[in-house]
Amino acid sequence: MSHYSSLSAKASIKLQGDRLKLVMVQDAEKGSSISFDCTAKTSVENFLFRGFIPTKCPHDKARLFENLEDLVKWWMSAFEENGSKVPMKMIYSGLRSLYDQFYIDSPQGALASVPDFSVGLDGYIDPYMISALGYLAKTEGMLQDDTQFFDVNNEYYCTLAGSMLYNKTLTSRRFMNSICRDMSSHMVEGWNRLPLYTRLALSKRILGILNSLSATVEEDEALLEASMWEGLSDDDDGSHLCETCQWQTEELSFNDFLTLKLHIQRKNVLLQALSVISYDCVSKEVKEMKESGVDNSSDDTLTDSHKEFLKWCEEGGAHITEALTLTNIFETSNITDSTSVVRGVKAVRDIEQGEIICVLPLKLGLVDTSSSHLAGADSWHLAAAHLLREKSLGGKTNWASYINILPKTVQSPFYLLPQELDEVQWWPVLRELVQIRRAIRTSFSLLSGEELGWADFDHYRWAVAMVHSRAFTLPVGKNDDYASYVLMPFMDMINHHFEYQADWMSMPVRDGKLEIVAKKRIRKGEQIFASFGPRSNDNLFLYYGFILEDNPFDSAHLFSSFQDAVNWMANIWGTGCNQSDELEAKEECEHNVREGLWIEAHKAIDDYAAGVTDQRPEWWKLINTWADYGYEYMQFQPSPSIYARGITDPTLYVALEAVIKALIAERNATLEGCRHNSDNEVNHKSNLRHFFLCLNDITWKSAAWALHSSICSEYACQVLTSLSKRDQISVMVKMSTSLRCIEILNSFPTTILEDQRLLKQHRHASIHVQLARQYRFLKKKFLMDYIHHVSENLRIGT
Numbered sequence: 085m086s087h088y089s090s091l092s093a094k095a096s097i098k099l100q101g102d103r104l105k106l107v108m109v110q111d112a113e114k115g116s117s118i119s120f121d122c123t124a125k126t127s128v129e130n131f132l133f134r135g136f137i138p139t140k141c142p143h144d145k146a147r148l149f150e151n152l153e154d155l156v157k158w159w160m161s162a163f164e165e166n167g168s169k170v171p172m173k174m175i176y177s178g179l180r181s182l183y184d185q186f187y188i189d190s191p192q193g194a195l196a197s198v199p200d201f202s203v204g205l206d207g208y209i210d211p212y213m214i215s216a217l218g219y220l221a222k223t224e225g226m227l228q229d230d231t232q233f234f235d236v237n238n239e240y241y242c243t244l245a246g247s248m249l250y251n252k253t254l255t256s257r258r259f260m261n262s263i264c265r266d267m268s269s270h271m272v273e274g275w276n277r278l279p280l281y282t283r284l285a286l287s288k289r290i291l292g293i294l295n296s297l298s299a300t301v302e303e304d305e306a307l308l309e310a311s312m313w314e315g316l317s318d319d320d321d322g323s324h325l326c327e328t329c330q331w332q333t334e335e336l337s338f339n340d341f342l343t344l345k346l347h348i349q350r351k352n353v354l355l356q357a358l359s360v361i362s363y364d365c366v367s368k369e370v371k372e373m374k375e376s377g378v379d380n381s382s383d384d385t386l387t388d389s390h391k392e393f394l395k396w397c398e399e400g401g402a403h404i405t406e407a408l409t410l411t412n413i414f415e416t417s418n419i420t421d422s423t424s425v426v427r428g429v430k431a432v433r434d435i436e437q438g439e440i441i442c443v444l445p446l447k448l449g450l451v452d453t454s455s456s457h458l459a460g461a462d463s464w465h466l467a468a469a470h471l472l473r474e475k476s477l478g479g480k481t482n483w484a485s486y487i488n489i490l491p492k493t494v495q496s497p498f499y500l501l502p503q504e505l506d507e508v509q510w511w512p513v514l515r516e517l518v519q520i521r522r523a524i525r526t527s528f529s530l531l532s533g534e535e536l537g538w539a540d541f542d543h544y545r546w547a548v549a550m551v552h553s554r555a556f557t558l559p560v561g562k563n564d565d566y567a568s569y570v571l572m573p574f575m576d577m578i579n580h581h582f583e584y585q586a587d588w589m590s591m592p593v594r595d596g597k598l599e600i601v602a603k604k605r606i607r608k609g610e611q612i613f614a615s616f617g618p619r620s621n622d623n624l625f626l627y628y629g630f631i632l633e634d635n636p637f638d639s640a641h642l643f644s645s646f647q648d649a650v651n652w653m654a655n656i657w658g659t660g661c662n663q664s665d666e667l668e669a670k671e672e673c674e675h676n677v678r679e680g681l682w683i684e685a686h687k688a689i690d691d692y693a694a695g696v697t698d699q700r701p702e703w704w705k706l707i708n709t710w711a712d713y714g715y716e717y718m719q720f721q722p723s724p725s726i727y728a729r730g731i732t733d734p735t736l737y738v739a740l741e742a743v744i745k746a747l748i749a750e751r752n753a754t755l756e757g758c759r760h761n762s763d764n765e766v767n768h769k770s771n772l773r774h775f776f777l778c779l780n781d782i783t784w785k786s787a788a789w790a791l792h793s794s795i796c797s798e799y800a801c802q803v804l805t806s807l808s809k810r811d812q813i814s815v816m817v818k819m820s821t822s823l824r825c826i827e828i829l830n831s832f833p834t835t836i837l838e839d840q841r842l843l844k845q846h847r848h849a850s851i852h853v854q855l856a857r858q859y860r861f862l863k864k865k866f867l868m869d870y871i872h873h874v875s876e877n878l879r880i881g882t
Contacts, residue, residue: 137346144352146350155217217286359501392485407435426579429612444574450570497855550571555570556572580615582618625859635728643724658788659673722734723735771803774799779794791823
């Protein structure tokens with residue numbers, strides 16, 4: 085007997101006492117199979133009653149709490165560090181009264197079941213769980229005094245005022261469609277209107293559950309794939325009866341396999357709910373602040389915590405000029421047209437160039453001075469653990485006032501969900517991000533509970549993000565030795581920008597004090613910026629949780645190595661090997677050519693590094709660009725990269741130049757198919773521009789195809805065949821790097837226009853996903869800007 089999913093079931097099953105009764109609902113011919121209708125809607129029900137896990141189950145749920153007592157205990161441990169201000173008896177009495185309003189005094193059938201404390205894939209949230217969280221927040225003084233809660237009156241309508249939910253809205257579609265059906269004009273369905281504190285509470289709970297599990301969803305899926313039960317499905321044709329499954333080789337029984345699938349489904353429900361719950365928290369925080377009267381004209385009002393922090397700084401020997409204030413700053417993104425709020429420092433009066441705006445004793449710095457080192461844990465992990473130990477001391481630590489003002493939530497790719505990692509798209513950074521995330525989880529497992537201040541993984545990840553985004557390298561050790569990952573209070577409140585006005589890097593440390601000086605005139609009302617160094621957007625995205633438009637220090641790795649670049653050049657310009665040769669002979673020829681090209685390129689790289697060859701114009705462009713922003717002596721690290729303003733890495737340039745010279749001199753295969761053009765009137769810049777514009781209008785295949793076989797290749801021929809040998813080599817190098825940019829752009833899953841639309845319509849994306857999308861948008865724009873610079877600034881005969 086098999087399950088039957090259509091409405092015309094031949095049989096039904098009923099439970100009578102301790103027996104299952106099969107009842108025929110239509111005649112069945114002799115010899116025909118009997119199938120029944122199963123109303124199981126979730127993966128758990130299918131697992132229990134049907135013995136399989138459906139591929140798609142839109143009604144799946146995941147339970148967050150076992151019962152009301154479990155919810156209250158979790159709330160107290162998560163949010164009440166100093167104990168509840170309200171007697172527990174009063175709390176439980178209020179929650180039970182709320183339960184009576186929901187499930188006893190409500191109309192019969194208004195709510196179909198008792199509380200299940202769950203979230204679901206279809207946007208379901210248990211309404212009682214939400215109202216219980218709201219009640220706890222209210223009793224602990226987290227909400228305004230005028231906040232009301234679900235009140236089922238004689239007409240069975242519900243109202244909710246103040247900050248519990250916006251615009252008298254309710255959060256559960258099921259609840260709205262029952263009790264609140266007559267207030268539909270005031271409601272917004274689904275998760276969208278959950279207040280910030282509720283989102284944070286639910287996110288915290290889901291993260292806690294996920295981090296308590298022994299394996300991630302990726303690890304479970306890897307085991308599932310290895311078990312090779314791919315034939316098992318919920319198809320009606322019985323194809324789930326797999327005869328070739330090889331799960332036995334993985335020592336995974338059929339029941340274990342089903343259980344594993346169930347675990348994956350539950351984790352995916354939690355991950356999906358977390359992604360939806362946490363979207364746009366920053367925008368909602370901005371809205372809350374604006375609605376409470378905090379705007380650009382009145383954002384210099386400090387909270388009590390910040391006043392206490394500034395007082396603590398002064399008592400510790402810091403001198404902060406009265407010209408500065410800590411404030412909320414509203415920033416509008418040109419990419420998303422949305423507004424975000426950041427904490428920063430502003431000038432409340434004009435500040436003259438050379439004026440000392442802040443003096444900070446190094447003893448204020450929070451740094452791990454212990455001599456213990458843990459094998460496998462990097463120093464930034466130890467710094468994060470030290471921060472957690474100090475935080476666990478509460479008011480007993482000397483840095484309590486500083487720790488209290490650190491942001492509770494962080495925008496960072498560290499917090500991307502596993503299924504959201506693909507949002508990054510740029511493979512060099514995605515690879516590094518995966519390594520960082522793995523290092524965070526690994527180091528957490530290596531550190532003891534005592535070393536972590538008994539913090540969980542969520543708090544540890546927060547501490548790692550704090551250290552990465554706020555720490556400095558400062559001379560705080562014995563004999564003024566420099567230490568990495570020093571958290572310096574107030575200094576870390578000044579935000580980073582490449583056009584900075586506050587300077588501490590060029591100022592000497594005197595008598596154990598660090599001076600911050602205005603390097604240029606700062607006008608009243610301006611945000612004060614400092615520089616964390618010449619950071620690319622890759623670095624800012626990974627470690628600081630933001631990116632900068634028009635960043636002059638941005639770059640893009642075009643190849644994984646210089647040798648990879650040489651091999652790619654041989655592929656697109658040709659090796660000169662006879663295509664009609666047998667495969668083995670052809671492969672040997674191409675291998676020998678690539679080895680010879682790499683020898684030439686490697687020699688050119690070594691000669692350039694030793695100063696044997698002259699510095700290229702690319703070098704001076706790069707140095708002058710960095711010098712314009714105060715980095716005259718920045719150490720240069722060669723890499724197969726391109727930089728802002730159409731600059732090619734000088735070392736990459738000489739390597740590609742050596743390849744082109746060798747190909748032209750030995751085989752002349754690079755211009756195959758092109759006829760020599762002696763017309764001196766050829767407009768090289770126009771033809772090069774038309775070449776790239778033409779490629780933009782056709783379906784991309786490969787760089788070699790674009791040069792030799794596409795309808796656009798004629799433009800390339802017209803450019804190259806009319807040039808002198810010297811100019812020809814230079815243009816071929818620039819064409820090569822531009823073609824590589826186009827190749828990379830075409831490898832992205834989304835176009836820049838699609839990204840732009842996603843960024844404008846960001847309602848259901850978390851702040852971390854939005855950051856990833858902004859990052860990849862700017863990376864694509866950077867590559868396109870490079871191509872534009874090459875085609876518009878082509879110089880012949882120079």
